[in-house]
Amino acid sequence: DAGITQSPRHKVTETGTPVTLRCHQTENHRYMYWYRQDPGHGLRLIHYSYGVKDTDKGEVSDGYSVSRSKTEDFLLTLESATSSQTSVYFCAIKDNSDNEQFFGPGTRLTVL
Amino acid sequence: GENVEQHPSTLSVQEGDSAVIKCTYSDSASNYFPWYKQELGKGPQLIIDIRSNVGEKKDQRIAVTLNKTAKHFSLHITETQPEDSAVYFCAASIHNDMRFGAGTRLTVKP
Numbered sequence: 001d002a003g004i005t006q007s008p009r010h011k012v013t014e015t016g017t018p019v020t021l022r023c024h025q026t027e028n029h030r031y032m033y034w035y036r037q038d039p040g041h042g043l044r045l046i047h048y049s050y051g052v053k054d055t056d057k058g059e060v061s062d063g064y065s066v067s068r069s070k071t072e073d074f075l076l077t078l079e080s081a082t083s084s085q086t087s088v089y090f091c092a093i094k095d096n097s098d099n100e101q102f103f104g105p106g107t108r109l110t111v112l
Numbered sequence: 113g114e115n116v117e118q119h120p121s122t123l124s125v126q127e128g129d130s131a132v133i134k135c136t137y138s139d140s141a142s143n144y145f146p147w148y149k150q151e152l153g154k155g156p157q158l159i160i161d162i163r164s165n166v167g168e169k170k171d172q173r174i175a176v177t178l179n180k181t182a183k184h185f186s187l188h189i190t191e192t193q194p195e196d197s198a199v200y201f202c203a204a205s206i207h208n209d210m211r212f213g214a215g216t217r218l219t220v221k222p
Contacts, residue, residue, distance in 0.1 A: 090155055
């Protein structure tokens with residue numbers, strides 16, 4: 001998966017609890033993305049980062065926050081998880097000089 | 113924002129036949145159109161892409177065509193094999209805003 005890892009790979013949590021998902025890359029790529037994948041919707045962009053401490057919102061950012069304190073790590077936080085945030089979350093990375101995004105293996109999150 | 117529609121949602125073909133998946137997009141400013149293959153339990157992987165200044169691109173059994181005027185693009189897989197069975201996603205991108213179609217589940221029957 002092009003030097004991308006996600007942790008945890010699976011998580012079950014309860015409504016109202018905070019959750020943080022981690023994406024780690026070893027490619028030194030500038031851009032990092034968080035998507036969620038739901039049946040019938042394909043992948044939808046939550047937030048992305050274009051450098052350390054530089055982030056921007058995507059299509060479905062409500063209820064999510066992100067942080068990027070170093071090039072290799074991009075964190076996605078659900079401050080207070082809801083059942084509608086049950087999904088598979090994918091991280092992706094992209095080099096500055098290309099359009100191709102490389103995806104991680106995904107994190108399956110279940111909010112009960 | 114950009115809206116990408118993908119058809120069909122499921123496609124079943126006999127091994128050796130061709131498979132065609134079609135996508136339309138709404139924003140004429142989109143300039144990059146990748147196709148991803150996703151196998152069960154894995155992340156999507158790029159199989160082919162095309163940029164807005166090109167009408168067709170081929171890589172062995174896979175080809176993509178782009179019609180900018182009509183705002184649609186298609187994936188063609190020839191001589192399908194059982195290992196082609198997966199979910200395929202199209203996408204349209206402007207800068208960092210990539211919008212995906214809902215996916216096509218392709219099944220190749222031996």
